[in-house]
Amino acid sequence: MASKARHTDRRTDALSRERIVATAVELLDAAGADGLTFRALSAELRTGAGAIYWHVANKSELLGAATDAVLAGATTVAEATPEAEVRALALGLFDAIDEHPWLAGQLAQGPWKSEALRIFERLGQRVQALGVPGPAQFTSATALMLFIVGAASQNAANAANAAELRRAQPDASRTALLAGESTMWEGLDPGDYPFLHDIAGQLREHDDREQFLAGVDLILAGIAALRPQA
Amino acid sequence: MASKARHTDRRTDALSRERIVATAVELLDAAGADGLTFRALSAELRTGAGAIYWHVANKSELLGAATDAVLAGATTVAEATPEAEVRALALGLFDAIDEHPWLAGQLAQGPWKSEALRIFERLGQRVQALGVPGPAQFTSATALMLFIVGAASQNAANAANAAELRRAQPDASRTALLAGESTMWEGLDPGDYPFLHDIAGQLREHDDREQFLAGVDLILAGIAALRPQA
DNA sequence: ACCTGAACACCGTTCAAGT
DNA sequence: ACCTGAACACCGTTCAAGT
Numbered sequence: 001m002a003s004k005a006r007h008t009d010r011r012t013d014a015l016s017r018e019r020i021v022a023t024a025v026e027l028l029d030a031a032g033a034d035g036l037t038f039r040a041l042s043a044e045l046r047t048g049a050g051a052i053y054w055h056v057a058n059k060s061e062l063l064g065a066a067t068d069a070v071l072a073g074a075t076t077v078a079e080a081t082p083e084a085e086v087r088a089l090a091l092g093l094f095d096a097i098d099e100h101p102w103l104a105g106q107l108a109q110g111p112w113k114s115e116a117l118r119i120f121e122r123l124g125q126r127v128q129a130l131g132v133p134g135p136a137q138f139t140s141a142t143a144l145m146l147f148i149v150g151a152a153s154q155n156a157a158n159a160a161n162a163a164e165l166r167r168a169q170p171d172a173s174r175t176a177l178l179a180g181e182s183t184m185w186e187g188l189d190p191g192d193y194p195f196l197h198d199i200a201g202q203l204r205e206h207d208d209r210e211q212f213l214a215g216v217d218l219i220l221a222g223i224a225a226l227r228p229q230a
Numbered sequence: 231m232a233s234k235a236r237h238t239d240r241r242t243d244a245l246s247r248e249r250i251v252a253t254a255v256e257l258l259d260a261a262g263a264d265g266l267t268f269r270a271l272s273a274e275l276r277t278g279a280g281a282i283y284w285h286v287a288n289k290s291e292l293l294g295a296a297t298d299a300v301l302a303g304a305t306t307v308a309e310a311t312p313e314a315e316v317r318a319l320a321l322g323l324f325d326a327i328d329e330h331p332w333l334a335g336q337l338a339q340g341p342w343k344s345e346a347l348r349i350f351e352r353l354g355q356r357v358q359a360l361g362v363p364g365p366a367q368f369t370s371a372t373a374l375m376l377f378i379v380g381a382a383s384q385n386a387a388n389a390a391n392a393a394e395l396r397r398a399q400p401d402a403s404r405t406a407l408l409a410g411e412s413t414m415w416e417g418l419d420p421g422d423y424p425f426l427h428d429i430a431g432q433l434r435e436h437d438d439r440e441q442f443l444a445g446v447d448l449i450l451a452g453i454a455a456l457r458p459q460a
Numbered sequence: 461a462c463c464t465g466a467a468c469a470c471c472g473t474t475c476a477a478g479t
Numbered sequence: 480a481c482c483t484g485a486a487c488a489c490c491g492t493t494c495a496a497g498t
Contacts, residue, residue, distance in 0.1 A: 015482080038472065048483040050474070055481095059472065108338040108380075109387050117418075117426070124425030138429045138436070139444045143377055146384070146445075150338075150376035157339050188347075195354030196347070199368045206368070214369045215376075222452030245463080268491065278464040280493070285462095289491065 015047055017055040021065045025100070028066060032160075033102040036063070064113065067106045070096060071115035077122070082129040083220055089122060090148045090216045094209070097152040101160055104153035120145050131227045140223045144216070151215055155208050245277055247285040251295045255330075258296060262390075263332040266293070294343065297336045300326060301345035307352070312359040313450055319352060320378045320446045324439070327382040331390055334383035350375050361457045370453045374446070381445055385438050 023044050027035045038059070042049040056062045075092035079085040097103045107116060124141040132140050190197040253274050257265045268289070272279040286292045305322035309315040327333045337346060354371040362370050420427040 037470090039470090042484095048485095049472090050484070051482050053473070104339070108383065109334070117423075121423045121425050124429070128425060128428070134428075135432060136444070136448075137425075138432055139441060139448060141425070142381065142384075142441070143445045143448050146377050146380035147373055150380045151372065153338065154372075154376070193347075193351050195351050195358060195367075195371070198358070198364075199354070202365065202368055211369060211372075214366070215373045218366075218369060218373050218452040218456070219449060220452070221455040222448040222450070225451040225455060226448070267489090269489090272465095278466095279491090280465070281463050283492070 015045060015051060015055065017065075020045065020052055020055055021062070021069050024062055024066045025069060028102045029100055033105055036066075036102075063106055067103060068115040070100050070103060071119070075119055075122070082126040086123065086126045086144065086220060087213060087216055089119065089126075090144070090212070091209075093119065093148050094152040094155070094212055097149075097156050098159065101156035104149075104156050107149045108153060127223065130223060132223060133226065133228065136226045140219075140226065143219050143222070147215055147219055151212050155212065158208070245275060245281060245285065247295075250275065250282055250285055251292070251299050254292055254296045255299055258332045259330055263335055266296075266332075293336055297333060298345040300330050300333060301349070305349055305352070312356040316353065316356045316374065316450060317443060317446055319349065319356075320374070320442070321439075323349065323378050324382040324385065324442055327379075327386050328389065331386035334379075334386050337379045338383060357453065360453060362453055363456065363458065366456045370449075370456065373449050373452070377445055377449055381442050385442065388438070 020041070024036055024041060027037075027040055027044065031040075036059075038049050038052060042052060045052070052062075056065070074096035075089050077085050077088045077092070079088050097107070112120070120141060123144050124137060127137050127140045127144070188196055250271070254266055254271060257267075257270055257274065261270075266289075268279050268282060272282060275282070282292075286295070304326035305319050307315050307318045307322070309318050327337070342350070350371060353374050354367060357367050357370045357374070418426055
């Protein structure tokens with residue numbers, strides 16, 4: 001999204017912080033959270049390992065910068081109602097985490113900085129627009145943020161699992177793979193897990209995106225119940 | 231909680247998987263997620279590093295076993311109403327993560343195994359007891375689980391931050407520390423962050439546990455709205 | 461069957477030395 | 480001011496060798 005000048009300037013442009021972060025995102029996307037290594041990064045940038053430390057304090061800061069870079073283009077919203085805006089923000093985050101699964105681990109611990117904080121702020125504004133009384137606004141915005149990040153992360157983890165299964169048996173059909181996934185649930189003793197056994201059927205034919213939006217709506221319904229009048 | 235025979239059997243009892251996991255939990259509690267090292271663990275157990283691998287496949291499995299061991303004693307529930315049972319389950323998880331902050335990172339990616347799955351199952355049973363129609367049951371239980379784990383993890387992260395601040399300035403008063411925390415929010419430009427600026431006041435004097443329960447009630451309210459009749 | 465501990469293939473980070 | 484790359488202090492994991 002936010003990548004201009006992709007491969008045109010190959011040779012010897014300056015080693016800027018911007019270029020470091022962009023390359024870090026590429027590595028993270030290509031090889032996951034473990035793929036980002038100062039050695040791999042310096043090799044890709046055709047420089048020494050220590051050179052990166054002149055532009056970036058440490059790996060944690062680099063991961064934070066990569067997160068911000070991706071999140072920056074992920075959520076632009078202009079909808080008719082506050083509810084629709086919340087759904088649009090939620091879907092934007094969902095898709096961003098789906099495309100960049102390593103975001104999950106990054107957002108899990110401390111969404112409260114820079115770009116993530118901006119998203120939280122925007123959710124809060126919509127909560128205010130929905131007429132939630134003051135003391136409950138923080139609770140409502142937090143519930144939305146936690147559900148969105150958590151559910152999107154789960155989805156990304158599931159997708160990663162499915163990808164691994166696909167790598168293990170590349171010839172299996174899609175339905176066979178889905179069946180393989182739900183085996184995890186159906187193998188459980190129905191006596192010990194009656195609820196999971198009950199919903200195993202739905203699980204086999206659910207749409208992740210729909211499920212996600214249904215969850216957002218569930219919380220929006222709870223928020224609606226907080227308003228002074230029904 | 232689940233620790234019998236704490237320091238009595240010091241000398242040369244067999245190196246069981248149980249003892250390995252218990253010692254791993256001790257290390258995790260004492261020094262955080264980074265504190266668990268095969269070298270530190272084998273030193274504590276007065277054995278070789280490789281010996282542990284005879285009882286445990288790898289670090290990931292060891293972390294999973296440690297998670298299960300802690301979670302096993304965390305949530306026993308017998309309450310009058312399904313709502314009360316959900317709150318009790320939620321508080322049990324909240325306290326467990328508060329006592330063992332490393333649980334957060336473990337539960338973040340894939341609560342869907344062993345003990346965490348048991349908790350999800352129990353939440354689902356209460357959702358069914360609340361009269362939620364079939365197709366919405368999975369969504370409801372998932373929303374509860376994600377909020378509980380996410381919010382408790384946030385709380386643990388905040389507590390860790392506060393502890394670090396306390397270590398940096400050990401003589402500061404509690405109110406000064408809280409003020410230092412909320413500085414992060416109040417330092418933001420009110421023009422760019424009107425919502426965060428609005429709620430900064432509440433943030434200074436909130437109770438984490440109360441906020442958490444309010445969030446659980448918010449989702450319960452959303453679930454109540456899903457029932458056929460109001 | 462179970463344990464030992466050196467060895468392997470990695471990490472993030474630092475730092476003298478270069479330009 | 481910015482870059483180099485060897486060196487340091489670690490990791491998880493393996494595996495011949497022991498009992």
